[in-house]
Amino acid sequence: MNSMTDLNTQTNDALMARRAAALPRGVGQSHGVFAVRAENAEIWDVEGRRWIDFCAGIAVVNTGHRHPRVMAAVRDQLDRFTHTCFQVVAYESYVRLAERLNALAPGRTPKKTFFMNTGAEAVENAIKVARAYTGRGGVIAFNGAFHGRTMMTLALTGKVDPYKKGFGPFPGEIFHAPFPDPLHGVTVDDALHGIELIFKNDIDPNRVAAIVVEPVQGEGGYLPAPADFLQRLRALCDRHGIVLIVDEVQTGAARCGSFFAVEHAGIEPDVITLAKGLGGGMTLSAVIGKAAVMDAAVPGGLGSTYAGHPVAVAAALAVLDVIEEEKLAERAARLGETCRARFEALRARFSCIADVRGLGAMTAVEFCHDGDPKKPARDVAEALKAEAAKRGLLLLNCGSYGNTLRLMLPLTIQDAVLDEGFAILEAALAAVAGDR
Incomplete structure (x- = not known):
């Protein structure tokens, strides 16, 4: 497998199998996806599927994937x-x-x-x-x-x-x-x-x-x-x-x-x-x-x-x-306000949302059981991440109990892509949380 053409004939599952054989299990991976191309807030994998990226390489590509100036x-x-x-x-x-x-x-x-x-x-x-x-x-x-x-x-x-x-x-x-x-x-x-x-x-x-x-x-x-x-x-x-x-x-x-x-x-x-x-x-x-x-x-x-x-x-x-x-600090503040407002609206619908918090474009949603913050709901956070991935959105969790969703959007994300990603997130949450 020496060329990009060869790589494009692979599947994510096949590459995950090769990965398991070649790498120690201590090297984790949140999503079974192998990238071949990325632009701003979007990633395309070896199977040609497009993903909306709400992870930014763990808050690395603040200026988006492959910003032209960079x-x-x-x-x-x-x-x-x-x-x-x-x-x-x-x-x-x-x-x-x-x-x-x-x-x-x-x-x-x-x-x-x-x-x-x-x-x-x-x-x-x-x-x-x-x-x-x-x-x-x-x-x-x-x-x-x-x-x-x-x-x-x-x-x-x-x-x-x-x-x-x-x-x-x-x-x-x-x-x-x-x-x-x-x-x-x-x-x-x-x-x-x-x-x-x-x-x-x-x-x-x-x-x-x-x-x-x-x-x-x-x-x-x-x-x-x-x-x-x-x-x-x-x-x-x-x-x-x-x-x-x-x-x-x-x-x-x-x-x-x-x-x-x-x-x-x-x-x-x-x-x-x-x-x-x-x-x-x-x-x-x-x-x-x-x-x-x-x-x-x-x-x-x-x-x-x-x-x-x-x-x-x-x-x-x-x-x-x-x-x-591009005034990205100011844009980060606006992105955070937008994201937290949308999550607050979801909080009114889902009792499993214990808290919505953040600063600038760092936004967290903490999940719980029975509306009780003392009952961390890692299962809800993990299920949400998995369901969103099925629908084409990449998310990550965090927190001492793994029950917190964190958003790390590229600060350059287009408004249309942000809206598309949030629509996926909201649908995924409705699918996994129901009336919880």
């Missing part, structure tokens, strides 16, 4: 060079992208940026920077958090199954506090009290290097962090000399109605991690932070062979142009 930038860079290793022979585009992200980062404190390959690498390096700056070792994260799949970021991740199952032990001096969740009775005061209990029972605050928080929890259920929670976290970190790391891997690059989601809280983080939407489909992540914090690592202490790959950097510069010129 593709043109990639092609231009391919004609120049593909790799030198920035730490060996540098290139101006890396510096230019860092300058642009420094200017976009919230707050007036001078910033510096360096690049890695993945979101997990960005978070891991943010921890390294915080430890170098503070001379401390402890780190606090939150229940329900997801920060990556390396051993350090798994330790930070607040969900065992499937991410941490069988992989321990994990690095020490990592602690978890509650995350605000109004539906389940966890208040901002509860979350902050949880941190105080960690200080009381587990580690002195003077030994804590960093607190790591998502402005909207991703795998945790698309839970937005209340603005006053982030503001009080900022004050707590200032009080104890702790580095505040804001993980914007999934929330950044305009997805939440501003370039960084944390802007809604009006605070200045010490360090921000960014990935996914930044590269427009190319592999790239960034660590952005206050210059004094970022300069704590010794020369040679940061970097990676492929980090800041020139093709990915070229794509990211085009992504920033598209976000600005």
